[in-house]
Amino acid sequence: MDFLKLKAEILELANCCEGRVGVYIQSEEGIIEENCRKAFSSASLIKVPILLAGLSQAETGLLQLEEEVQINNAVRVGGSGVLQSMSKGLKMKVIDLMTLMIIVSDNTATNLVIDLIGKENINGYMKNIGLKNTELNRKMMDFEALKKGVDNTTTARDMAFCLEGLAERSILSVENKDLARRILNGQQYKNKLANTVDLEKVQVANKTGELPGVEHDCGIFTGNGRTVYTAVLVDQLKNQAAGRDVLSFIGNRIYRYMIKD
Template identity: 30%
Template sequence: MYFFNLDSGAALNVGGDDVFPAASTIKIPILVAFFKAVDENRISLSERLTMRPDLIAPEAGTLQYQKPNSQYPALEVADLMITISDNTATNMLIDRLGGAAVLNQQFQEWGLKNTVINNLLPDMEGTNTTSPRDLATLMLKIGQGELVSPRSRDRLLDIMRRTVTNTLLPAGIGPGATIAHKTGDIGTVVGDAGMVDMPNGQRYVAAMMVKRPYNDPKVVS
């Protein structure tokens, strides 16, 4: 786990540099890369992305059930990638943003030492990697106004606040707190990372990843 208080600078690092299969937490840096591309006029929010057959993915999401070669606005694709963890939407954005190698180079430039895309989603084998510290560092940069414009930051956090799965970090933040986050789960690994706003005005970034026996419910109860 890795926690950081944006107001006090206090940090908690318990194995936060350990490398884990990223599962769907890899969608956080992809989302940041998307909005950075928007800010740099390399992609527009309204641009229509084509759901090519080679990008259609099983497991999470609803786009997989739609007609191949359908088109969707880029912002809608980014929204689906996070809110319902749509794997097809993720693959569409990886493709549009230049592919894994281009994105991995960006992640390195942002200081994310352990965050790598090796395969398209769903990546049930866990070849895509990250670490709690990488994910928290990324959210910290967003919270400090780095990487993307204020307008894109607001859109990014709004999408992450509408993440449907709320059984991990949201279950422990207490009444009155809000969280912008993204979960990940490939059975043997679960993770969650995001930004927490407390009722007292304090803001934290938090990231946790856990290895477990396949689908063991005790880990996320």
């Protein structure tokens, strides 16, 4: 599949979805964009820039990745993740909290990491690396904030730009960019963009997100000498499966493009 065909098929898929779709896809041959600067609820995609902010603080000594943190009952929240089900008295290293935040989207781990870094520091870091329309305004599972209209927001362009920074720009040291890529590569949720991808041929280092009416995924596709940075955000869904389907279809088209099918 050539790039022009890829672009045409992805834009058609985006426009046919029942929900609103934001797309930003960057390859060496060009960019595909649709609603890419429109703000969406970030859902768990916000955890990617939180990871990068944490690694940035580690570089300046403000955060110690090997420090152990107590997982008290008071900090455990529901939703995705495993820490809510673990034993009392559990301690975990900061780097392990950050890893769980990404690979199983652990909400308890995320809230602990937010406390360690500081919300204002995370927002400042995101602005410094060029994420113009991404904001952390609440913790995970804070439904009281949501009822008041307080939410975390991002755009497809910002999320792809964030991922592209792990390869193309000096947002972190080489060592920590590699660490971030390894953590994203360990993602356990591959049911959206990577749903039909042969992961032995094309790697997908990704982070998903979902809320009622919302289905997101962003990832770095690498394989066959090509790299594609992708962010697809879908909201206003009446049927969650419709969002997952469009993500799966788009991921399949990118995969076919990369293996030159």
